[in-house]
Amino acid sequence: MKRPISVADVVELSVAERIQFVEDIWDSIALMPDEVELPDKLKKELDKRLDSYHKNPKASSPWKDVRKRLLTQK
Numbered sequence: 001m002k003r004p005i006s007v008a009d010v011v012e013l014s015v016a017e018r019i020q021f022v023e024d025i026w027d028s029i030a031l032m033p034d035e036v037e038l039p040d041k042l043k044k045e046l047d048k049r050l051d052s053y054h055k056n057p058k059a060s061s062p063w064k065d066v067r068k069r070l071l072t073q074k
Helices: 007-011 017-030 040-055 063-072
Strands: none
Touching: none
């Protein structure tokens, strides 16, 4: 029988090992997207933004452009 991993166990890992551990956890969650529930408030906001995009797609920017603007701001 496996014993549960405690926070103390995680803290003993190196930073690189902890990052890998978190990535592994995230990957395991991503394999089951139907089990991740979004709150209704977030669903409504996403629907609102998608509707806004469909009404005027030219008003938005691709991620690469947004990222570039953010990185060049001072």
